[in-house]
Amino acid sequence: xxxxxxxxxxxxxxxxxxxxxxxxxxxxxxxxxxxxxxxxxxxxxxxxxxxxxxxxxxxxxxxxxxxxxxxxxxxxxxxxxxxxxxxxxxxxxxxxxxxxxxxxxxxxxxxxxxxxxxxxxxxxxxxxxxxxxxxxxxxxxxxxxxxxxxxxxxxxxxxxxxxxxxxxxxxxxxxxxxxxxxxxxxxxxxxxxxxxxxxxxxxxxxxxxxxxxxxxxxxxxxxxxxxxxxxxxxxxxxxxxxxxxxxxxxxxxxxxxxxxxxxxxxxxxxxxxxxxxxxxxxxxxxxxxxxxxxxxxxxxxxxxxxxxxxxxxxxxxxxxxxxxxxxxxxxxxxxxxxxxxxxxxxxxxxxxxxxxxxxxxxxxxxxxxxxxxxxxxxxxxxxxxxxxxxxxxxxxxxxxxxxxxxxxxxxxxxxxxxxxxxxxxxxxxxxxxxxxxxxxxxxxxxxxxxxxxxxxxxxxxxxxxxxxx
Amino acid sequence: xxxxxxxxxxxxxxxxxxxxxxxxxxxxxxxxxxxxxxxxxxxxxxxxxxxxxxxxxxxxxxxxxxxxxxxxxxxxxxxxxxxxxxxxxxxxxxxxxxxxxxxxxx
Numbered sequence: 001x002x003x004x005x006x007x008x009x010x011x012x013x014x015x016x017x018x019x020x021x022x023x024x025x026x027x028x029x030x031x032x033x034x035x036x037x038x039x040x041x042x043x044x045x046x047x048x049x050x051x052x053x054x055x056x057x058x059x060x061x062x063x064x065x066x067x068x069x070x071x072x073x074x075x076x077x078x079x080x081x082x083x084x085x086x087x088x089x090x091x092x093x094x095x096x097x098x099x100x101x102x103x104x105x106x107x108x109x110x111x112x113x114x115x116x117x118x119x120x121x122x123x124x125x126x127x128x129x130x131x132x133x134x135x136x137x138x139x140x141x142x143x144x145x146x147x148x149x150x151x152x153x154x155x156x157x158x159x160x161x162x163x164x165x166x167x168x169x170x171x172x173x174x175x176x177x178x179x180x181x182x183x184x185x186x187x188x189x190x191x192x193x194x195x196x197x198x199x200x201x202x203x204x205x206x207x208x209x210x211x212x213x214x215x216x217x218x219x220x221x222x223x224x225x226x227x228x229x230x231x232x233x234x235x236x237x238x239x240x241x242x243x244x245x246x247x248x249x250x251x252x253x254x255x256x257x258x259x260x261x262x263x264x265x266x267x268x269x270x271x272x273x274x275x276x277x278x279x280x281x282x283x284x285x286x287x288x289x290x291x292x293x294x295x296x297x298x299x300x301x302x303x304x305x306x307x308x309x310x311x312x313x314x315x316x317x318x319x320x321x322x323x324x325x326x327x328x329x330x331x332x333x334x335x336x337x338x339x340x341x342x343x344x345x346x347x348x349x350x351x352x353x354x355x356x357x358x359x360x361x362x363x364x365x366x367x368x369x370x371x372x373x374x375x376x377x378x379x380x381x382x383x384x385x386x387x388x389x390x391x392x393x394x395x396x397x398x399x400x401x402x403x404x405x406x407x408x409x410x411x412x413x414x415x416x417x418x419x420x421x422x423x424x425x426x427x428x429x430x431x432x433x434x435x436x437x438x439x440x441x442x443x444x445x446x447x448x449x450x451x452x453x454x455x456x457x458x459x460x461x462x463x464x465x466x467x468x469x
Numbered sequence: 470x471x472x473x474x475x476x477x478x479x480x481x482x483x484x485x486x487x488x489x490x491x492x493x494x495x496x497x498x499x500x501x502x503x504x505x506x507x508x509x510x511x512x513x514x515x516x517x518x519x520x521x522x523x524x525x526x527x528x529x530x531x532x533x534x535x536x537x538x539x540x541x542x543x544x545x546x547x548x549x550x551x552x553x554x555x556x557x558x559x560x561x562x563x564x565x566x567x568x569x570x571x572x573x574x575x
Contacts, residue, residue, distance in 0.1 A: 012516075015513075016484075019510050019513075020487055020491060022506070022510075023488070023491045023492060023495075023503075023506070023507070023510075024491050026492075026495050026499055026502065026503050026506060027494050027495055027496070027499075028496075029496075029498060029499060029556075029559045029561075030561070032499055032502060032556050032559065033553065033556035033557060033559075035506070036502070036506050036509070036549065036552045036553055036556055037553070039506060039509065039510060039549070040509070040549040040553075043509070043510070043512065043513060043545060043549070046513065046516055047515055047516055047519065047545075050516045050519045050520060051519055054519055054520065054522060054523040062523060063522065063523055066531065067522050067523065067525055067534070068522075070522070070525070070531045070534050070535050070538070071518070071519065071522040071534060071535075071538050073535060073538075074518075074534065074535040074536065074537065074538025074539040074542065075515075075538045075539070075541075075542040076542075077539045077542075078538060078539030078540060078541065078542035078543035078544075078546075079542035079543065079545075079546045081539075081543050081547070082542060082543035082544065082545070082546040082547025082548070082550070083546050083547060083550055085543075085547050085551075086546070086547040086548070086549075086550035086551035086554065087550065087554070089551060091555070094501060094505070094551075094555070097547070097551060098501075098504055098505055098508055101505075101508045101509075101512075101543070101544045101547060101548050102508065104539075104540035104541070104543050105508065105511045105512060105514055105540070105541070105544040107536075107537075107540050108514045108515075108517075108518060108536075108537045108540035108541040108544065109511075109514050109517070111533050111536060111537040111540070112514065112517045112518065112521055112537060114533060115521055115530055115533040115534065115537070116521065118527075118529060118530060118533075119524055119525070119526075119530070124474070126473075126474030126477075127474070130474075130477075220504070221504065224504055224507060224508065227508075227511050228507065228511050231511045231513065231514045231517075232481055232484075234514060234517045235477065235481075235517070236474070236477045236478075236481070238517050238520050238521070239473055239477065240516065240517060240520060241477070241480050242513060242516055243513055243514065243516060243517050244477055244480050244481050244484065245480060245481075245484040246484075246510050246511060246513040247481075247511060247513075248480075248481050248482075248484035248485040248487075249484055249485075249487070249488040249491075249492075249507070249510060250488075250507045250508070250510055250511045251485060251488065252484075252485050252486075252487075252488025252489045252492060253488055253492045253503060253504070253507040254504075254507065255489075256489065256492050256493055257500060257503070257504060260497075260500075347497065349497055349500075352501075354500075354501055354504065355497070355500035355501060355503075355504060356497055356498060356499060356500025356501035356502070356503070356504075357501050359497070359498045359499070359501065360501045360502070360555055360558070363555075363558040363559045363560070364558050366558075366560070368560055368561055368562035368563070369498055369559050369560065369561065370561055370562050371562065372498055374496065374497045374498070375497075
C-alpha cells in the first residue's frame, strides 16, 4: 500500500467516525444540529478523498475527460434538484421527500452493482452474492419508495389489492431467488442479472401497493433500512469499507425505527406488509354500530373550560397536520399560558406519517421541544389534567385498546380518558384507521366540538382571547 | 478474494452493532430528523459512484454513471440540507426572567 493510498484510507475512516459521532449527537435536541453538521463534514472528507484517489489514478482507476464530464453532469443535475427540494419542501411533505431520497439512494446502490457486473463479468462467489443482494434490495426499495412517496402525496393512497397478488409476489420472489442463484453460480449472461433487477422492481411495487396510509411510518422505516442495506452491499461489491459502515448504520437505524413503529401500532411488520386492516367491509360495519350518547359543546364553552383549567394537555394527531393547523394550535397554547394554564403536548409515536413527524410539525410552528412529551412520559400526567384537548387523533386515544377482542386491542394508547374532562375537535363521528368506534367519544367526561381542526382551533383562540383579556 | 469478503462482513456486522447501540437512545422527538440524517448518510453511495466512474466505459456504462451520480448527489446534498433545516426549528422554551415554570430543571 502506497503512502497515498494509506492517506486515502485514513480519510475514509475519519468519515465513518464522523457518521457515528454525528448519530450519537442526535440523542438530544440541543446537540442534534451539530451532529448533522459533523456527519456532513465527514461526508465531505470521504467524497473529496475518493475524488483525489480516482483523480490520482491509483489502484487501476484512471479518470479521463469523458468520465469526469459524465460524473460531474450527473452530480450537478442531482445535487441541484436535491438542494431545491430540500430548501422548498413543506414540513408536512417531509415523509415524501425522505421516501424519495430512500428511492434514489437505493437506486444508486443497485446501479453501482449493475455497472460493476457489466465491467467485471465473472465476480467471485462473495462479490456475486453481494451483487444480487444489492440489486434485489436496491430494486425493491427504489420502486417501493417511489410508490410510497406517491401514496403520501395523495395518489393511490388507498390500499390497492387484487386477487392473487400474494401468489404473484411469491412466484416473483422465487424467480428472483432462482435468478440470483444462477448469477452466483456464474451465469454467463448479463440479461440474468437484469431480469433479477426487473423482478425486484416489480416486487417493490407489489409490496407497497396494498399498504394503507396509517401504516406509512412503518413502511418508510423499513424502506430506509433496505436502502442502508443496499448501500452496504454496494460497499461489498466495491470492497469499500466506508460504504459498508455507513450502510450498516442506516440499516440499524431503519430497523430500530421499524420495530418501534410496529410496536406502537401493535402490529407485526409482516402483517403490515401483508396488507392494511380496516380496509374492507368490517370497518364499515363496525362504524355503523354507534355507542352511547354523544355530548356536543359550543366554542365559547370549550374556550371557557380551557382558559380556567390549571393544566391542559393537547393531543395532536395526523388530522391536525392534514389541516395545517399546527400554528393555530400553538397560538391557543400561548393564549392559555398567558392566562397561567400549564400546557403540554402528548405525542403518540405514530402521530403523523413518519416516525416523529408530529414533533417536527410542532417545532416548525415554534412550539418549544420541552413541551412535547412522549407517551410513556405523559401518560401518568393525565390524571392530574383538567382538560385534555384531542385534535385530529383517534385510534391512539381509544380506551378499547385496553380490552382484548377488537381491532385496536393491545395497541399502546395515550390515557386521555384519565383526564378530568376531555374536549375532542373532530369534523364528524367517522371512525379512524382501525375502523372501530372510539369509546372516548361516548365517555360522559367527553365533549365533542364538531369542527375542522384549523377552523375549530382558530375559533377557540378567538374565544379564549376575549376571556383572558 | 474470500479473505476480503470475510473482512467486509466483519466490518458490516460490527458497524450494525454500533448503529443499534448509538441509535436506540435517540428520543422519539428526534425520530424524523434521525431518519432524514440516516438518509443523508446513505448518500455515501456517492463515494461508490465516484469509484465506479474510474472504470466506466461504453454507452451503457456512461448512462448508468450519469443516473447513479444524479441519484447519489440528490440524496446526499438534499438529505443534509433538509435535516439541517428541520433541526434548526427545534428550540427550547425561551427563558423569561422572573417567570420560572415548574418544568425548569432544578
